[in-house]
Amino acid sequence: MKPVLVLLVSTAWTFTGAQYYYQGLMDYLENRLLAIEDRMQFWHGQLHRYHTELQDFKKVTAQAMDGLKNGHSMLFKDLEGARLRVDRVEREMDYVETQTSPRACANKADKVLEQGAWGLEQSRGAGEEEEDWEELHSRVSDCIEIISGIRSVKILKRVGSPKGMWTRDPRSSKVYVFNGTTGDKVYQFNSVPDFSSSPGVSGSRQIKLPSDWSGLGSAVYNGYLYYIKQEAGMEVQVVKYDLLSGSVSDTAMFPVDSHAAVYNLNPETVADLAADDEGLWLLYATSDSEPNINLAKMDPATLDIEQIWDTRCPRENAEVAFVVCGTVYVVYNTRLTSRSRVECVFDVNDMVISEEAPLLYFPRRYGAHASLKYNPEEKQLYGWDDGYQIIYRLTMKRKLLV
Known part of the structure; x- marks a missing residue:
């Protein structure tokens, strides 16, 4: 009878120890899972913040690009207007020049040249021609x-x-x-x-x-x-x-x-x-x-x-x-x-x-x-x-x- 009692007590003690051991292991695993969940929630929050910042950055970039595009269009229009004005001024200068002599200036030698004073068909004397040429x-x-x-x-x-x-x-x-x-x-x-x-x-x-x-x-x-x-x-x-x-x-x-x-x-x-x-x-x-x-x-x-x-x-x-x-x-x-x-x-x-x-x-x-x-x-x-x-x-x- 006594050995049976000792066996029962030993078995009960072993069962109780195993129960405490598994309970501790479960508590440890549960704590680790909670820690992992907390870390995942932190990462999720960080990801959400990064996503929000990225969206804001894209919005700001898009606004800046729109501004640059508008500025480029305005600059191109200004340059085109300047080109048209330059072309208009050149046409006006050409028109004014067509109304005047092609000479840059008019002096005695120019008039002699324009009248063909040096031409061989002229009727002027050789002495006067030579004098004019020496002066020139x-x-x-x-x-x-x-x-x-x-x-x-x-x-x-x-x-x-x-x-x-x-x-x-x-x-x-x-x-x-x-x-x-x-x-x-x-x-x-x-x-x-x-x-x-x-x-x-x-x-x-x-x-x-x-x-x-x-x-x-x-x-x-x-x-x-x-x-x-x-x-x-x-x-x-x-x-x-x-x-x-x-x-x-x-x-x-x-x-x-x-x-x-x-x-x-x-x-x-x-x-x-x-x-x-x-x-x-x-x-x-x-x-x-x-x-x-x-x-x-x-x-x-x-x-x-x-x-x-x-x-x-x-x-x-x-x-x-x-x-x-x-x-x-x-x-x-x-x-x-x-x-x-x-x-x-x-x-x-x-x-x-x-x-x-x-x-x-x-x-x-x-x-x-x-x-x-x-x-x-x-x-x-x-x-x-x-x-x-x-x-x-x-x-x-x-x-x-x-």
Whole structure:
């Protein structure tokens, strides 16, 4: 009986211990679950807060984007309005210029030129003609001017190819048109008004040259046409053609070995002849690897090279160049065709300092200049821009170091 009692007591004690153990385990698990639920509720609250903040941020961002969009629209409208106003002003300026003379100024020499005083058909005596010419020559021989700005722009007409050249001889009123980038024909008009009023090139005198001119670097100076002759397998030549007799007066070999373009944006022009108050100039590049434009002073009578300079003006992105009073102005642009601008100036007499060099911008028109020719008598530039013939009237000032 006693062993049975001991067994019962032992069994009861074991059962009671197991009950306490499992109860403790259940309490522990229940506490852990409650802690996990609390943590999940905390995470849920945090997630809700983050979601709310994200929604607020998206709302603020959307409002800011709407504001930027409205601002962009208003700015675009303002720019469009400004463009329309600029176009209107340019049209009004063109209209005003059509009511006035194409001259930049009128003086005694201008009147002599306009009346054809230097023409061969005139009835005046040779002595009086020579006297007037000596007076004109003395007036421009001491050239001490630099360009200070572009006074006005006149779009004369549109005729011919996108690329070409037109110019006027400072010693006469005749205008010469070179259509395209090469050819053996030149169109001569009696005056700028005649060219402006003519339909196309009809009504002109057609001059047929003995050889093709190449590029857009020709020049007309004192009754002679100077042009570049470039043939395959032959050296480049400068040709002097007498417009009166219709014959070649002289030729000279080009002072380089290669046919490198002088302007990167006009590869057809291997050399550019320019005439100004001081005579005849030649702009060229010695080779394809030469980064800068070179300048040579030529004797217009013999075509001899008198002196050579490195202008230090790069050929890269160069569009055209012209010479005024012995100062080279190189016009630059980009291949995407933006506004043309003078970025490099070189004076052969070192009389133009960097602070004096003008920052010239040409009004944006149609494309890029194929040529710009300076007329020292009128102080005007004759430009060819995508087939449009344009006159730029210049304002001048004295060089500071004179």
